[in-house]
Amino acid sequence: MLADVTEAENWIRKTAATLRSERIAPFAKESQRIWQRLRQQSNVDLGAVRLGGTRNVELDVSVDGVSNSALAVMSQGELHSLGLALFLPRAMVDESPFRFVVIDDPVQAMDPSKVDGLAQVLADVGLTRQVVVFTHDERLVEALRRLRLSATVWEVCRGEESVVQVRMSDDPVGRCLNDARAMRGDEDLPEALRAELVASCCRSALEAASHARFRRERLGRGMPHAEVERVLECALTTRQKIALAVLDDLGEPAKLLPHLEDVVGSWAVDLLQACRVGGEGGDLDVLIRDTELLAGWLQR
Incomplete structure (x- = not known):
């Protein structure tokens, strides 16, 4: 009897892992596509994305074809880009009741080429979602205008006695x-x-x-x-x-x-x-x- 229960438990665990992998596969593929847009001259490749446990995500990352740990080899800007590549596919599923995406200061530590990739990715997301980005870095706005991507820019100004004014920003x-x-x-x-x-x-x-x-x-x-x-x-x-x-x-x-x-x-x-x-x-x-x-x- 105990052997049967153990066998059933192992089957359930294996089947659950298979189902999780099947569910994450479309997200993993989209994450790889977004990373290719964001990496912009980076020599870091993103391979398979797997669920390693109930709360863990395992990433196959390689540098110049050599496998390595993501945290060990990626710069802060690359980690920000990787985080967006993992987040955006989940935020854009058809089943999501939210038709908008809010991102806080994604430009931090990104080099200029990655900012260009970010502008293009956000423009693609903006075709089906409202994209709201908060940033102090004007490089994203410059990239959007230079690449002639549609965007509305609002400027938040704090005046005397902390009076806040919001106004549309010109180029x-x-x-x-x-x-x-x-x-x-x-x-x-x-x-x-x-x-x-x-x-x-x-x-x-x-x-x-x-x-x-x-x-x-x-x-x-x-x-x-x-x-x-x-x-x-x-x-x-x-x-x-x-x-x-x-x-x-x-x-x-x-x-x-x-x-x-x-x-x-x-x-x-x-x-x-x-x-x-x-x-x-x-x-x-x-x-x-x-x-x-x-x-x-x-x-x-």
Whole structure:
């Protein structure tokens, strides 16, 4: 009798393990697919995902083809990515009553290439779920805009006496232009100072548009993020930054003005001159308007 009970118990335990493995198999496959999107230049491969017990998950992780422990070989950013790869498939099952996903600061410790992968993964999730992400890191927003992925960005600001204000966030170009308009309308500022501040905001808008274009084109051609940022750091002036975006060459700022006059128009050359001298004596409304036009051309 005892032998029969033991045999039945072993059968139940083995069958339960088989059923758990069958249930987790679709999740494991989806986790591997998501990891491939998130890993972005990582040499860590995710193999089988198994239930090792009632509460344990066993992961087959290898580095350059050599098996190893996940916790021993993965960086903090890779562990965050792995956690998302394991979480998202379970959160997206059709049986789930929740049609949204809330993620708190997933960008921590991720290198820039993984942030790009994260943006693409979250965009895919957003096709069937509402995705809410809380983060202090602007790299995710930059990646979403550069990759032209749909997203609504809200900014939470804490003012005096901890008064919290929530407002929709513009891209860097929009923020600079809004600042320029605010300075233009401030009659309390001396005229010369107002002109310089407006011109400074316009220069910042053009530089932000140039950076966005340069990153999009160079990263799209496969250049590593670190190399892209290194090149951008070498561009010190507004004209050098625009030359990088337009001519793809830091050493050719002298060719920028003739190129803009041929391709865009003489007004673009006049705009850069007005930004350089500080806008004093010119029409600030025209300066802001033309900056918006040239920044839009750069972004396109």
